[in-house]
Amino acid sequence: MTLKQVQGDDNKNMNRINQKLQENKKLLSIYFTAGYPNIDDTVRVIKDLEKSGVDMIEIGLPFSDPLADGPTIQASSTAALKNGMTTETLFKQLKDIRQTVTIPLIIMGYFNPVLQYGVEDFCKKCQDIGIDGLILPDLPADVYDEAYKATFEKYGLINVFLITPQTSNERIRYIDSISNGFIYMVSSASTTGAKSGFGNTQTDYFERINSMNLKNPQIVGFGISNNDTFTQATQYAKGAIIGSAFIKHLTHNGITTIDKFVRSIL
Amino acid sequence: MKKTYNINNKGYYGEFGGAFIPEMLYPNVEELRQNYLKIMAEPTFQDEFNQLLKDYVGRPSPLYYAKRLSKKYNTKVYLKREDLNHTGAHKVNNTVGQILMAKRLGKTRIIAETGAGQHGVATATVCALMGIECIVYMGEIDIARQAPNVARMKMLGAQVRPALSGSRTLKDATNEAIRDWINNPVDTHYIIGSAIGPHPYPDMVTKFQSIISEEIKWQLKEKEGKEDPEYVVACIGGGSNAAGTYYHFLDNENVGIIAVEAAGKGIHSGESAATSVLGKEGIIHGCKTLLMQTLDGQITEPYSISAGLDYPGVGPLHSHLYKSGRGEFYSATDDEAMTAGLELAQLEGIIPAIETSHALAIFEHKTFKPDDIVVISLSGRGDKDLQNYIDYFKL
Ligand SMILES: Cc1ncc(COP(=O)(O)O)c(C=O)c1O
Numbered sequence: 001m002t003l004k005q006v007q008g009d010d011n012k013n014m015n016r017i018n019q020k021l022q023e024n025k026k027l028l029s030i031y032f033t034a035g036y037p038n039i040d041d042t043v044r045v046i047k048d049l050e051k052s053g054v055d056m057i058e059i060g061l062p063f064s065d066p067l068a069d070g071p072t073i074q075a076s077s078t079a080a081l082k083n084g085m086t087t088e089t090l091f092k093q094l095k096d097i098r099q100t101v102t103i104p105l106i107i108m109g110y111f112n113p114v115l116q117y118g119v120e121d122f123c124k125k126c127q128d129i130g131i132d133g134l135i136l137p138d139l140p141a142d143v144y145d146e147a148y149k150a151t152f153e154k155y156g157l158i159n160v161f162l163i164t165p166q167t168s169n170e171r172i173r174y175i176d177s178i179s180n181g182f183i184y185m186v187s188s189a190s191t192t193g194a195k196s197g198f199g200n201t202q203t204d205y206f207e208r209i210n211s212m213n214l215k216n217p218q219i220v221g222f223g224i225s226n227n228d229t230f231t232q233a234t235q236y237a238k239g240a241i242i243g244s245a246f247i248k249h250l251t252h253n254g255i256t257t258i259d260k261f262v263r264s265i266l
Numbered sequence: 267m268k269k270t271y272n273i274n275n276k277g278y279y280g281e282f283g284g285a286f287i288p289e290m291l292y293p294n295v296e297e298l299r300q301n302y303l304k305i306m307a308e309p310t311f312q313d314e315f316n317q318l319l320k321d322y323v324g325r326p327s328p329l330y331y332a333k334r335l336s337k338k339y340n341t342k343v344y345l346k347r348e349d350l351n352h353t354g355a356h357k358v359n360n361t362v363g364q365i366l367m368a369k370r371l372g373k374t375r376i377i378a379e380t381g382a383g384q385h386g387v388a389t390a391t392v393c394a395l396m397g398i399e400c401i402v403y404m405g406e407i408d409i410a411r412q413a414p415n416v417a418r419m420k421m422l423g424a425q426v427r428p429a430l431s432g433s434r435t436l437k438d439a440t441n442e443a444i445r446d447w448i449n450n451p452v453d454t455h456y457i458i459g460s461a462i463g464p465h466p467y468p469d470m471v472t473k474f475q476s477i478i479s480e481e482i483k484w485q486l487k488e489k490e491g492k493e494d495p496e497y498v499v500a501c502i503g504g505g506s507n508a509a510g511t512y513y514h515f516l517d518n519e520n521v522g523i524i525a526v527e528a529a530g531k532g533i534h535s536g537e538s539a540a541t542s543v544l545g546k547e548g549i550i551h552g553c554k555t556l557l558m559q560t561l562d563g564q565i566t567e568p569y570s571i572s573a574g575l576d577y578p579g580v581g582p583l584h585s586h587l588y589k590s591g592r593g594e595f596y597s598a599t600d601d602e603a604m605t606a607g608l609e610l611a612q613l614e615g616i617i618p619a620i621e622t623s624h625a626l627a628i629f630e631h632k633t634f635k636p637d638d639i640v641v642i643s644l645s646g647r648g649d650k651d652l653q654n655y656i657d658y659f660k661l
Contacts (some may be wrong), residue, residue, distance in 0.1 A: 067445065167292070171292070
């Protein structure tokens, strides 16, 4: 067997997120809320984002009480729930997504809906569909490590943890040790949708994390809304995540000009 | 080892509790977790806390033998008069403790959530006392139904910020306070008003409120020659007055623990806040506990005539008391509570808060023996609720 074949085989089994992280480019990841603006928009939004050149998508499973989110994502979550979005509905909508979409897909939500679905059932369903990872901000690292890591891994799911400017180096090392994809580097102490623009505090923080030489690459999120902030953030990281700014675009322009939004970033 | 209903060293009561918080809150909550017991044990902290409880709050609160009420229900009823505390409810026991905690942690800005406004007033009060900035989040609906308390908070120098999301009541005010804390992680302490939230809050609030049962024990000894009543009764919103009333009796199974929740318009009316019956285990405000939710895990909007009981969860201690069978849980409807409130006014000359009236409605649901000593937590006074009583009884 040649070396090339071995790598090829490895890649086939490798989680799409890890494959993507190996690409020699800065990654753009977009968050949107499933079932927003309309209940049936989920799949269309995903397909258009991929076509427009987005590298990775975070599909927001809406929650009634999104503690870590600012007004924009709160409002989209409330609207999606009013539209009738449920965990089961989202899984149904995504059933055939892998027939067309090849980029990594991550479900981002809060822990309670996952707990009520059943953590193992939820993970299994994600694997069946071809979801690559989860971001559950209120599932703490130590609880994950103790109670759920084995289940996530059994179904090939990468769990992504957040760090913030207040996270101690010791804890960052711990989070790095239990992560196997990327680390979500929250740009400032805030809920989502904070005003954009990075000052010295942020760049000092980004540099501090950079100098730690973590095993997992970092992707920056919170406060990225345009080409400027995307470029700034990715100087210090493998990629950046845009959420609220994209939701605002959907609110004002609907789902027909997604490519225009993405082009304005890249 | 003796069975205990108290918290374990991981922050759980049985299977309930823990700290399910986003990473943004981890440093704050962890700082508190590492320090709260140490600080509470410091002699200077205890001196200051006890001094304020005595001279500022007016403790000990009386344990009052309610003669006419006892006669009517043919049992021995004592009322623990938390309504006579400064600011008119038990809430101040906790805010005095937490403001001293905040000062020792070097915090310079206080945030709080409030439902009935009692916790907001109690927080605004201690902030004025200490000269610390105070921001209180309150649901838009509650701002309308508890107008006198909004005015009091403003007069005390606090800023009252309306919570405009969701059901615009206590749950949403709590969400907003948590978001504020995420945005202000260094200088701010969040004074949670009930025995809810991520560990160590339920335990810290319970310990500050435990003065209630500590006093009941010696007061009852003086009056009845024994420390332990047959029953302790309290209403439960998040469960802080209840936790304080039960605390020193938790592991003494000779003392019956009775909780009264708000049934609203009836447990199965769709407009209720009877969490133990309607709730299922889940995560709310960073805590694993019983909460009212859809099958899909969305938190539902509770209802009660009483703003202070209008919460879709209960503190983890109470979930444990319910699940383990240690506590007897009842629920009182709006009508039962209002009637019990009026009855107390006319039998004993005490106008209770509508929250408290739910505890007083226990006599609708349970018959006690003539010799039973039943201590009811009279958690607050009814001044703030006068308009609701007037409207309800067309006074
Ligand atoms: C007088 C009074 N009693 C009871 C409560 C309910 O809270 P908890 O269950 O934390 O005692 C409140 C809450 O506002 C209150 O004001």
